[in-house]
Amino acid sequence: MAHPPTELLRVERRERLAWLLAGLVIVLLCVGRLWWLPAPAALSVNEGWNAQHVVRLFGAAALYPDPEALIANNYPPLSFLVVGLFGTVTGDIILAGRLLALSAQLACALAVWAIVARLAPGPRWKLAGIMLFGAYSVTLLRTYVAMNDPQWLGDAAMAWGVFFMVPRRAGGTPSLRSIAIAAVLMVAGELIKHNLVAFPIAVTVWLMLFDRRALIAWIGFGALFTAIACAGVYALWGMTAFIDVLAPARSYSAMRMLAKGGPLLLAMIPVLIACRPLLRQWRQDRRLALPLCLFAVSIPLGIIQRAGSGVDVNAFFETVIALAVAVPVATSLRPRPSIAWIGISVLPALCLVPIATAANVRELRTRxxxxxxxxxxxxxxxxxxxxxxxxxxxxxxxxxxxxxxxxxxxxxxxxxxxxxxxxxxxxxxxxxxxxxxxxxxxxxxxxxxxxxxxxxxxxxxxxxxxxxxxxx
Incomplete structure (x- = not known):
């Protein structure tokens, strides 16, 4: 039964108010992090570590030292190059890294917007994707907001790579041009941060299930650009770069994985429930299986990565991007779409708001x-x-x-x-x-x-x- 116009107006007003309040909370929880942007005091040990490697890249020291040396570098080189070039503008490498990380996080939000727009037409679903991404970014992932760390930069490349793989229409297939662009972006993301493997694996699984021709092109372009990237790294830094990045000293613990990754799995239960329409309707539009693949691959990989000593919540970035895409698209497919499902999916983030608020106040007071x-x-x-x-x-x-x-x-x-x-x-x-x-x-x-x-x-x-x- 159709709703009377006045009832529809009331629903729309309530939605607008909900979006406004959500946006206001997200912005307020960012204030403490933005307050630290120009401060010569570190938010995390990551900031100085990354800055020192930028100095080594542009100086006389080796970017990838001997594995027996007392210094080490287990990150690929591209982020150091990008941050270093931007640092010539800002005059401070850590400030440059913070600004780039913040910009990359916004780029991830725009990628979510663009992907949702292709799969669920309508402004409310694009906005819902942005709000979900923002809510988890300033709570679960808030320690990485505006921090000199390459994870968001790498994920921005990966997320836009996913966007280029999404056909414009149901039943469509990615063009060779789109596949090539996506492969370049994802190889670039890997050259920024080596643990960003969830989205390339998810795209490969999705193509394997639904589009074997596109899969061949995807593998071909991926192999070509990977070979070019590896050849370039080898020519500049030799085999030491691969040893340092791929075989660093790091302890692993199943107990750490359960303690740090288990809560994520529990937190994702309401999100998985909200995504059920994707399971029912992907046969009518195979594009809908892509968010499911992103989600299905990123959650276990994120949990497994938490087994490593020193691995933080950055292991869950891809999961947050995936849920910010999957939930709005799934909600749009329901017979009576309601932002209540967005609210259910954001519950884990809401539970962390008091902790994020306390951290925000502490950052404002202690800078x-x-x-x-x-x-x-x-x-x-x-x-x-x-x-x-x-x-x-x-x-x-x-x-x-x-x-x-x-x-x-x-x-x-x-x-x-x-x-x-x-x-x-x-x-x-x-x-x-x-x-x-x-x-x-x-x-x-x-x-x-x-x-x-x-x-x-x-x-x-x-x-x-x-x-x-x-x-x-």
Whole structure:
């Protein structure tokens, strides 16, 4: 039975109000992160680590050091090049990386908009995709908002690659041009971040099921561009680059995977329920199976990746992009579409709003103190007479120094009884100064800390951050 015009107007007004409130909450939860954009204080150890490798790429040091060295690089090279070039404009590599990460996150949102527009015509569903993406971005994934890290940049390339694979009409097939563009984008995404494999696998599975001709073209273009990329990396950095990226020292734990990845699976239950119409109707429009493939591949891969030490919520970026596409499209297919299904799907994100709000307030309150506290550390490292090492390499970067130790990599190698170069370097007092964060001595991964304390003494300590110099 048709709704009276006045009832439809009331429904539309309620929807507009819901979108307005959702957009306002999303923007407000970003304020703390945006407040940190120009601040010379690190949001995460990732920021300095990435910045140091940009410096190495554009300087005299090796971007991919010997696997036995005390520094390490397990990321592909493209993000360092892009951030470094933009850094010549901003004058600060970390600021450049933050701005690029924020822009890439917005590019992912636009990709969601574009994909949903092809599969579910109508402004309300495109807007729903944007809101779902934004809601999870500022809650579950908020630590990566405007942070100098390449994950969003790589995912932006992957998401737009998916867009070019979606035919314009039901029953259509991707053109050779679209397949080639998608393959270039996804290879570029892989050159930015090596763990972005969910979307290429999902597209391959989708084509295998529905379009064997397009599959052959997809594999052909993918193999060609991958070969070109690998040849270029080999020509510039040799086999060491592949060893460093593909075989880094890293511990894995099934318990960590269950503890860090299991909650995601539970959180996705309402989302999976909301996506049921895709299961019923993909036979009428095979394009509808693509969001299902994206979802089905990204969830288990994200959970598996969380088994690795140091792997954070960035393992779930593809899952969030997939759900932001799948839920609006599925909702549009229901006999009586309602944004209530969008509300059900956003429940896990809503549960995290109090935590995100507290973090947002903390960022607003602590930024200036963080900048003031960083200043003496940066000054001390800048004037140290000899090589230095930074647990948080952003301090070394802002001091204009290169960190001689990659703390995470060395800790992981010590678990394997490797890092033979560490003991003599510390015993000789090779580093004039070491910056170190407070660590829990009970953690097995902190074997590096007692090794440092055996030969170095603390000369400065504040808020869990220390500066150490050789004892002799």
């Amino acid at each position: 200036d103190d963080a900048v003031r506290n960083a200043a003496p550390l940066i000054a001390a490292l800048a004037t140290a007479r000899g090589p230095v090492a930074c647990d948080d390499q952003a301090y070394c970067y802002w001091a204009g120094r290169e960190s001689g130790i990659d703390f995470f990599s060395v800790k992981q190698r010590l678990l394997q009884d490797k890092a033979a170069a560490l003991a003599p370097a510390l015993a000789e007092g090779r580093f004039a100064m070491i910056q170190m964060r407070g660590h829990n001595p009970g953690w097995q991964e902190n074997r590096l800390i007692p090794a440092i304390r055996a030969h170095y003494r603390t000369v400065y300590a504040k808020d869990g951050i220390e500066l150490l110099v050789p004892k002799r």
